[in-house]
Amino acid sequence: MDVIKATRELGKAIQADERYLAFRDAQKANEEDMELNGLIGKLNLIQLSYQNESQKEEPDQKKLEGYDNEFREIYGQIMLNANMKKYEETKNAVDEMMNYVIQLLTLSVNGEDPETCEPKAQEEACTGNCASCGGSCG
Numbered sequence: 001m002d003v004i005k006a007t008r009e010l011g012k013a014i015q016a017d018e019r020y021l022a023f024r025d026a027q028k029a030n031e032e033d034m035e036l037n038g039l040i041g042k043l044n045l046i047q048l049s050y051q052n053e054s055q056k057e058e059p060d061q062k063k064l065e066g067y068d069n070e071f072r073e074i075y076g077q078i079m080l081n082a083n084m085k086k087y088e089e090t091k092n093a094v095d096e097m098m099n100y101v102i103q104l105l106t107l108s109v110n111g112e113d114p115e116t117c118e119p120k121a122q123e124e125a126c127t128g129n130c131a132s133c134g135g136s137c138g
Contacts, residue, residue: 010101019097023090029083036081043074 001009014020030036050067053059078084103119 014097014101017097019090019093023087023094026083026087026090030087033081033083036078036083039074039078039081043071043078046071046074 046067050064050071053063053067079088100119104114104117107117107119108114
């Protein structure tokens with residue numbers, strides 16, 4: 001089996017994994033949540049207003065503070081939404097799975113035995129130097 005064919009098989013296995021399926025369900029629920037989408041739309045408008053004001057020659061600091069406060073309030077509402085909570089939870093599970101897969105591949109490329117190599121826990125893997133990172137911090 002060549003590498004590309006094996007990668008396609010891995011892609012199929014990932015798409016069949018319960019973590020991925022839960023993530024897709026959560027993603028769909030977010031897309032169908034009109035209240036959540038309205039809040040996200042408001043958040044985007046606030047962000048745009050903030051950017052426009054901050055790019056002025058003499059930005060109004062009170063307006064910027066107001067946009068910042070409004071942004072934080074709406075963002076808080078978004079993150080309290082049940083669908084968004086589920087989405088974040090399932091996204092984190094998929095991210096953890098993918099980080100593990102990437103670490104296994106990296107160890108294999110570095111000469112480790114693919115059958116027995118085991119990535120270090122995230123805390124052990126971090127060197128503190130992001131330039132040498134394999135993406136395990138999420």
